[in-house]
Amino acid sequence: MCKVTFGAEPKDYEVYEFVLKNYYRLRFSPTVATDVKEAGCNSKRVQREVRKQVQNIGIGTKSQQVLKLQQEQLKTERKIVSREQREAEKQRQFELKQQKRKEKHRGR
Numbered sequence: 001m002c003k004v005t006f007g008a009e010p011k012d013y014e015v016y017e018f019v020l021k022n023y024y025r026l027r028f029s030p031t032v033a034t035d036v037k038e039a040g041c042n043s044k045r046v047q048r049e050v051r052k053q054v055q056n057i058g059i060g061t062k063s064q065q066v067l068k069l070q071q072e073q074l075k076t077e078r079k080i081v082s083r084e085q086r087e088a089e090k091q092r093q094f095e096l097k098q099q100k101r102k103e104k105h106r107g108r
Contacts, residue, residue, distance in 0.1 A: 001066045002026045029070035032062070 004026070006015070060068070 001063060001070070002028045003067055003070070029066050029073070032066055032069070034062070 004018070006018075
């Protein structure tokens with residue numbers, strides 16, 4: 001599943017053209033296994049199981065849950081990238097300070 005935001009009410013041909021041009025650049029979320037439904041169960045038992053599943057999984061359609069999962073994965077990726085950038089900037093500042101200190105002592 002992949003989410004792309006268009007303007008208000010995009011036409012079918014616009015969406016089709018976008019998919020044709022940008023399909024390989026789209027970032028899809030990983031696949032999620034679906035459960036096979038069983039027939040002929042006690043209704044109260046089914047209600048209890050559904051209540052347990054909703055408490056564990058959360059409310060929303062499967063596509064909403066997949067989007068949430070994808071959003072969390074992108075968030076962790078962004079955290080990792082920003083941490084690396086922050087550490088690189090810190091290292092650069094440290095090197096700059098060391099260089100300035102060496103230049104100050106060079107004249108003695």
